[in-house]
Amino acid sequence: MTRSTYSANHPYCDQTNLYTPLRFPELASAIAHINEEHYDELIGFLTAFTALSSEDIAEATVQLVDIYAEVIVLQVQPTDAKKTSTQSSDQTFFIPFTAPITQFSDLNTQYILLKQKADKKLGKKTIKLTTQTFVVQDSYKVSQNMLRLELTGPNINTSYKNAIPVDEAGYAYLFDLAHNFTSTKGGDTTLTRAHCYYTLRKAWQASDGVRAWVDVFLHGDTPGGDWARSLQAGDTVISKREFPEKTAHLQDGQALLIADETSMPTVARLLELWENPIAPLVVCVTQKAADQAYFDEIKMMADRTDTAFTLLPVVTGQVNSGKALATLIDDILGKYLTTHPLQIDKVWGAMEAGTAKALRGLIQQRLGLERSDSVIKVYWRHD
Ligand SMILES: Cc1cc2nc3c(=O)[nH]c(=O)nc-3n(C[C@H](O)[C@H](O)[C@H](O)COP(=O)(O)OP(=O)(O)OC[C@H]3O[C@@H](n4cnc5c(N)ncnc54)[C@H](O)[C@@H]3O)c2cc1C
Structure with missing residues (x-):
């Protein structure tokens, strides 16, 4: 169970003494990125792990103000209108990770675990850290620069963990580009990125399993495009992570x-x-x-x-x-x-x-x- 601890105004300083400061140079930009791109997830954390009502949260500005080894720190500022009507003041919440962060790469994992826990509590679809194997059946252009990979995946009646959603738009897979990569340029080419997100364009049950389309836009010689172009019928393709789109x-x-x-x-x-x-x-x-x-x-x-x-x-x-x-x-x-x-x-x-x-x-x-x-x-x- 995730319990958040709460402190209003000044006790914030006292409470931070309980936690271990992180000194990673990338931390400030990670915090800015989360505030900008993942605002709805911060709202999800507050809804799932604090006693704040949805109304209180909707009428406030929420900000991730710090990350310690053990917790994320969220600040909730009521909007001016709300402040004058109920005299509410800023509140700070400390939401604990499952395990403390010791290196920067742990932050990604711990954040995902927190999100999974919050989504589960709120009954929402969530990100999955599942390895999935597909087999390439075919590849062909569907417009001048869009290459379609036609894949087969595990059966539709498979466990929830490996199920491929046939009725969701924007469901994305993080593909492992290094797996089965053969350079089409000759010689040894090292990939400048190891993973890339591509969307499940469409999936349906066929007689031999689930068929899936993944459409890769080719924009020159890039790791994702080179990977997609190099794939041949019979090759396996691996994904490491999947997440539903917000629609x-x-x-x-x-x-x-x-x-x-x-x-x-x-x-x-x-x-x-x-x-x-x-x-x-x-x-x-x-x-x-x-x-x-x-x-x-x-x-x-x-x-x-x-x-x-x-x-x-x-x-x-x-x-x-x-x-x-x-x-x-x-x-x-x-x-x-x-x-x-x-x-x-x-x-x-x-x-x-x-x-x-x-x-x-x-x-x-x-x-x-x-x-x-x-x-x-x-x-x-x-x-
Ligand atoms: C959730 C999600 C779903 C996605 N679904 C799809 C999908 O279904 N199909 C798809 O094609 N992409 C999709 N993308 C985008 C794809 O992951 C990125 O375009 C990725 O950066 C491509 O990797 P790359 O190796 O080709 O290029 P990178 O290694 O990212 O970049 C190499 C160079 O190419 C440039 N570049 C990167 N992307 C583009 C672009 N689109 N146009 C022009 N220049 C570019 C970069 O600026 C850089 O200079 C998705 C991304 C996310 C987050």
């Missing part, structure tokens, strides 16, 4: 989906499984016009929505990253909304880190949504 908020209301080349597989599956009666607006950004063809075959189920989805293709002619792309997406959206007055209630998107960061602010300004109604994820980072 539950898209069940109702007018949704806006924003894809770049790496998140087209998630958006395609979202559309195929769409159950919200209102069809979404989809912005799809690619460098090349030819890659927009990825959406040509995608259909929503006719009996579930009244209309087809609307696709706004954005072809940039360059690598899709950074703040400028966020401004471009926001401008295109602004223009569309002046000619097609829509009230957008929900947003899901995934893209490059700099674009995601800037777009979160622009979308917030334009649409004024609650934090939980807009999920803009980082799928990759530009060097």
Whole structure:
């Protein structure tokens, strides 16, 4: 059981004396990253491990302020309106890890364990640290630069631990690139990265097991692309970690989906499984016009929505990253909304880190949504 300890204002200083400070140089950027990219998980920790009500949490700003060897430290600041109405003050919570951190790499494991525990308590799907083996059946291009790997995996009736979800969009696997990697360039090539996330584009039960598609966008000579290109029928592929995408908020209301080349597989599956009666607006950004063809075959189920989805293709002619792309997406959206007055209630998107960061602010300004109604994820980072 995870018990959080709580202290208001000044006792915070006293309580930190109980814990071991961490001196890793990477700690400050890890804390900033968690605050920026994993805010909803911090909310999950507070909901699962403290007595705070969802209302208190929703009306506060939550921040990860420190990490000690034994605990994470969360600060909860009521918004100004709440402060004046109930005189509440800032609160600090110390949420313990399962085991103390001794080296920086332990932080990742301990954080995942904490998340698993919180999700279990809240009845939510969670990240899994499971090794899964697939066998390559085929690989072929589905647009100019999108390579589809067709894989077989363990049977659908297998244990929960190894089950492949057939009805989830954006379910991602962390693939081990070093396993079975043979360089197509000749000679010894060392991989500059050992793992890479790719989404389960689609999975279904076939007579010989579960079939799965994984679509890898090829953007030059990179470890992920080289790995995917080198795979041959009969090769095994291993994944080490899996996690569900945050899409539950898209069940109702007018949704806006924003894809770049790496998140087209998630958006395609979202559309195929769409159950919200209102069809979404989809912005799809690619460098090349030819890659927009990825959406040509995608259909929503006719009996579930009244209309087809609307696709706004954005072809940039360059690598899709950074703040400028966020401004471009926001401008295109602004223009569309002046000619097609829509009230957008929900947003899901995934893209490059700099674009995601800037777009979160622009979308917030334009649409004024609650934090939980807009999920803009980082799928990759530009060097
Ligand atoms: C949850 C999740 C799901 C994902 N699902 C998919 C998926 O289904 N299909 C998919 O293709 N990708 C997907 N991605 C993105 C993929 O993991 C990254 O693009 C990854 O960085 C690719 O690794 P790489 O070895 O090709 O390039 P890296 O080693 O990351 O980078 C090498 C160079 O390529 C540049 N680069 C990296 N990615 C891109 C890009 N997309 N466009 C242009 N330049 C780039 C980098 O800036 C760097 O200069 C997903 C990511 C996450 C987090």
